[in-house]
Amino acid sequence: MTGPYDSLPAVPAFAVTSADVADGAALPLVHFAAMSGVAGAEDRSPQLSWSGFPAATRSFVVTMYDPDAPTPSGFWHWAVADIAADVSSLAAGAGAPGDGALPEGAFHIANDVRAAAYTGAAPPPGTGKHRYYVAVNALDIPSVRPLGITPESTPAALGFFIGGHTLARAVLVPWAGE
Numbered sequence: 001m002t003g004p005y006d007s008l009p010a011v012p013a014f015a016v017t018s019a020d021v022a023d024g025a026a027l028p029l030v031h032f033a034a035m036s037g038v039a040g041a042e043d044r045s046p047q048l049s050w051s052g053f054p055a056a057t058r059s060f061v062v063t064m065y066d067p068d069a070p071t072p073s074g075f076w077h078w079a080v081a082d083i084a085a086d087v088s089s090l091a092a093g094a095g096a097p098g099d100g101a102l103p104e105g106a107f108h109i110a111n112d113v114r115a116a117a118y119t120g121a122a123p124p125p126g127t128g129k130h131r132y133y134v135a136v137n138a139l140d141i142p143s144v145r146p147l148g149i150t151p152e153s154t155p156a157a158l159g160f161f162i163g164g165h166t167l168a169r170a171v172l173v174p175w176a177g178e
Contacts, residue, residue, distance in 0.1 A: 001131075003067065003131070003133060003171075003173070004065055004067045004074070004133055005133070005135070005169065005171065008163065009163075011166050011167065011168050011169050012054070012167070012168040012169075013168060013169060013170060013171075014050060014051065014052035014053040014054075014136075014138065014168050014169075014170045015050060015051050015052045015170055016048060016049070016050045016134070016135075016136050016170035016171065016172050017048075017049050017050075017172070018046045018047050018048050018049070018134075018172060019046075019047045019049075019092070020046035020047045020092055021046045021134070021172065021174040022172075022174065023172045023173055023174065024173065024174070024175075025174055025175075026174065026175060026176065027121050027132060027174040027175060027176040029041055030042045030044045031044055031045070031046055031120050031121060031174075032120040032121045032122060032176065033119055033120035033121060033122040034120070035122065036120070036121070036122035038122075041120060042120070043095075043117070043118060043119060043120045044092060044093050044095070044118070044120070045064075045078060045090070045092065045093060045094055045095025045096075045118035046092060046134065047089070047090065047091055047092040048062065048089060048090045048134065048136065048172075049088060049089040050088050050089070050136045050170050051088060052170075053088075053136075053138040053167070053168055053170070054138055054167045054168050056140060056167060057085045057138040057139065057140070057167060057168075058085050058139060058140055058141055058142045059081075059082055059083060059084060059085055059139045059141060059142050059143060059144075060083040060084075060085070060087065060136055060137065060138055060139065061079070061080065061081050061082075061083070061136075061137045061139060061144065061158065061162055062078070062079070062080045062083065062090065062134070062135070062136050062137075063076065063078060063079045063080075063133075063134075063135050063137075063155055063158070063159070064076070064077040064078040064079075064118070064132055064133065064134045064135075065077065065132070065133045065135070065155070066121070066123075066130050066131065066132055066133075067131060067133065068123075068127070068128065068129070068130040068131055068177075069123075069127075069130065070124060070127050073156070075112050076111050076112045076154070076155035076156065077111055077112070077118065077119050077120065077121070077132065078095050078108075078111055078117075078118040078119070078155075079108065079109035079110075079111060079155040079158055080094070080095070080102060080106055080107070080108055080109070081106065081107055081109055081143075081144045081149060081158060082105050082106050082107055082142075082143050082144060082145070083102075083103055083105075083106045084103060084104070084105055084106070084142075085142070087103045087106075090102070090103070094118075095108070095117055095118025096117060096118070097115065097116065097117040098116070098117075099116075107151055108151060109149065109150075109151055109153050109154070109155055109158055110151065110152060110153070110154065111155060112154075112155070116151050121176040123176050123177035123178075125178075126178070127177065127178075128177055128178055129175050129176075129177045129178060130175060130176050130177045131173050131174075131175050132173065132174050132175065132176065133171055133172075133173055134171065134172040134173070134174070135169055135170065135171045135172075136169070136170040136171075137162060137166045137168075137169050138166070138167045138168045138169070138170075139162060139165045139166060139167065140165050140166075140167050141165050144158065144161065144162060147161040147162070147165075148161065149161055
């Protein structure tokens with residue numbers, strides 16, 4: 001099965017880890033969408049830590065994307081831009097509505113339900129196993145705003161405009177569903 005970054009130009013990798021989710025493991029219920037009706041679902045974004053990124057990094061972008069959603073375009077659950085280069089982690093729950101739980105200067109970009117926050121997993125019954133690509137992109141620019149990215153932009157537009165500015169990428173892929 002291919003992933004969403006397979007068709008993009010290759011960039012070096014660095015490490016991303018989490019106290020909450022593990023690569024290749026089931027996504028814990030607290031990270032599911034509250035509206036999903038799943039007991040224990042809280043729309044809580046996972047804790048993330050990253051290291052080994054290039055010294056030339058000037059900022060980071062964090063996203064969470066489900067390429068297995070039953071739509072032609074997948075589903076963007078979370079996007080955070082303008083994380084300063086001296087920040088190497090996000091606390092659990094940093095995806096809360098508003099930007100108050102984010103590091104100074106960072107901001108949410110509206111996800112596919114147009115919420116400027118983390119929206120948890122909600123794989124529809126009968127759609128199989130969904131992969132959730134949690135990516136940290138190290139950028140060569142201090143801010144995405146001069147590229148025209150604002151909180152009202154889409155995560156897909158963010159991905160398009162940072163393509164030429166991504167120095168390296170770290171990816172963690174938990175899953176949910178049948």
